[in-house]
Amino acid sequence: MSTFHLKVLTTERQFYDGDVDRIVVRTTQGDVGILPNHVPYTAALGIGGLTVIANGSERIAAVSGGFVDVSKDGTVVLARTCEWADEIDINRAREAAERARAKLQQKESEHEQNVAQVKLKKAINRMRIAEEK
Template sequence: MATFHLKVMTVDRCFYDDEVDQIVVRTTQGDVGILPHHVPYTAALGIGGLTIFQNGQSRVAAIAGGFVDVSGEQTVVLARTCEWADEIDINRAREAAERARAILQQKESDHEHDIAQVKLKKAINRMRIAGDK
């Protein structure tokens, strides 16, 4: 089976760097599947999942913000945040969601409201990816 090179970079580390069969990543326009020999493509990332398929196995990570760039040589994901499902601290994600909800209820400024909404979406995404209902 054909593969392609995937590199996932965050602000503080190289998150992933290997050959893969396929990925599915959340963009701002929805989920996009990337297979070997995909046409050149660039998109902004949303808040969601990154599923990596390799050797018949799949692994999921929570991802938020950044870009995906597909070229003939490789696919590069530059993400603001990215963490494997099994590395997510569920309690920390729940606490972040509660803090964001509290801010949303306080009727703060539009700017603070917008920030709290994004933080809530990220926390809910992390809980969902980790399998917490």
């Protein structure tokens, strides 16, 4: 089976670097599957999952923000945050969701409401991905 090179980078670390069969990543426009020999493609990442299939084995990570860039040389995911499902501290994610919900109840400025909504989406995504493992 044909493969392609995937590199996933965050501001903190090189998250993944290796050959894969395919990936599925959440962009701001929805989920996109990338296979070997995919046409050149660049998109902004949303809050969602990154599924990496390599050697027939699948791993899922929680991703939020960044970009995916597909070229003939391989695929690069530059993510604001990315963590494997088995690395997620589910209790910490639940606490973050509760803090965000409490902030939303305070009905502060529009900016504060937007920040709280994004934090809530990230926390819910982390909990969902952790439960899928």
